[in-house]
Amino acid sequence: MAQPEIKLGEERRGGDTETMEINMGPQHPSTHGVFRAVVELDGETVVKVVPHLGYLHRGIEKIAENRTYHQIIPLTDRLDYMAGASNNLGYCLAVEKLLGIEAPPRAQFIRVIITELSRISSHLFWAGATAHDLGAMTPFFYMVREREQILFFLEMITGARLTPSFFRIGGVAMDLPPEFHDECMKFIKAFPPRVDEYEALLTENVIWKSRTKGVGYLSAEDCIALGISGPMARAAGINWDLRKNQPYSSYDKFDFKAAIYNGCDAYDRYRVRMMEMRQSNEIVRQALEGLPEGDYSVTMKGALKPPAGEVYKAIEAPRGELGFYIISDGTVQPFRMKIRAPTFVNLQSLAKMSEGRLFSDMVASLASVDLVLAEVDR
């Protein structure tokens, strides 16, 4: 589906009118946090979008330079707080790569269970919030109902709902609680019909389709040029899922498909995420069934002092490629830590997606990015 050509500026207005500049955010219902965009409007058509970031900047990368390697784990929770466990995993894997160690198989499976549950909860919240942005109130409440159950599981395992800080360098903090297996199995069985329920409300809904199909168009070439990753790239037909392409934490042992669609628009981003929820559910089931016996963590003696060197490790977070680039100078603290936050990169596409389209479409495009400002601003 090609993007229709829309005339802008003088050509459209005939030269005797002015554009209007409005300030969308930092407090605006659909900027999900503190994103601010200065939008130039010609009637209802967006002429120019200038995003302004930094309202939630906490300097996590700088703080990390003054913390020991273990102390950084709770900081990473505060990046993408919708799926805290993914950040923990990315960081732990990066440090493990620096140390040249690998977590025991049981720990790897527990990590997979927790990150995939977080992925489901993150996508659920995204779908609900996006539906709400496009005017459908009810799906949000249904999705939050299931998300609540997942948060209950996270609390059961880790003691925290949003910020687990459960992974350790070389494993996880504790073994799974004994009652978790049965409870989680119940949820896994009940979940696919629930996804059918959401899809019944949205997927084939004429209004939903008209609001999302062809909206936020971003071709595969544009995606690659802008460095887009995650569901946004997969909705443009790019076969890029780090769980498949660069398997980590035993993802190669699970049987699942990367969700790929070719629509390049908000509708297919929605379908990608819906399918990923089903796939993640399947991964959790396989992980629970094939959970190996053994240690849940490697034993390390003394202070954690990785050898001097540089390392980059990326994982497939719910929003795309989450990378940690760590420079170690051989002390207990990293010399520098750079976080490649997926939404920060994906947000670049906002202007490309919404310029020349209607203001309502800009809201849909912005929602399809799956914005978490804590991760964008860090």
Add this chain to the structure above:
Amino acid sequence: MPESNLDLIASVILVLVKIGVFFAVFMLILAYITLVERRFLGFFQERYGPNRVGWQGLLQPIADGIKMFMKEEITVSGANKAVYILAPIVFVAAALMTFVVIPFGDVIWPATMEIGGRVYNFTLANANRGVIADVNVAVLVIFAISSIAIYGLIMAGWGSNNKYSLLGGVRASAVMISYELAAALAIIGIIMTTGSMSLMDIVIHQKGYWFGVIPKWFCFKQPLAFVLFLIAIFAETGRTPFDFTECENEIVAGYQTEYSSMKFALFYLAEYGHILAASALMVTFFFGGWQGPFVDAPVLKYFLPIIYFCIKTSIVVFFFIWVRATYPRFRYDLLMKLGWKFLLPATLVNILITPVLMKIFGDL
């Protein structure tokens, strides 16, 4: 004093009492529709809704009213004061005025009554009928009034000196103007069949049954007009899926962004007033108004029609809430397309078909 003047005075008193009671009940219903909507939405969305203030939240509207009174009255700097203050008044007045011509019952008072040894006649100015003013061009009055309501929104959008409000006001005016046309044209078929623009006549025309079971309502006689009118009034009342005049996710709160305290409450009330008016119109035009079984029975005829009218209107109001819980929001330009490219031609087709069918089958 001539004898006939006493009859006139008696009728006028009855009319004034009718207006007073109607207004009081109407305002109460308006306040409680907000509660009904929130409770039903809660029910649809697996949450409770307001159930804390009073039994099942029954005192919530009163608590909300008190809260609204207590809030600070803010007038933004740079607002066009006259327009800014007039807007909610115009909007709420238009919402209330629609009800003047809508029949809510048949006969609500005996035609003659003996008081103090004199027989008084209460039929002057339709005093004993269940309608405040049985105007013979009631359909026109309704559309005239709802056009005035649009001014309320445009004035609010312009007077607030806020860009989001302006966008909301512009959207409201564009949408309502195009949908008013469709709504008015959809009704033409009914006017053709009835031969009258009086709503009372339209209701009386829907008396009787086909095969003794199916009521002769216009929703069966004019199915196309019914669907078109339904879509049009959703757009006109600014409800989901057409609620972009105030859709919070795009333009914050649309035309009412800068309003606070009682001015905001007036907008809020008027919005529900419009929903109620639209539902009542829907019932009057397509669901037989106050018609129902036993409306001619002796004593029952005084209150049974009112009950039927209320029940039918509540069902339509429930439908409004149900749709809100189900659908996403349309996009503004898509709605305009729908209005001009589908609804308008379809209403014209309906106007074309109706006389042909009437010629062939007569009035069923």
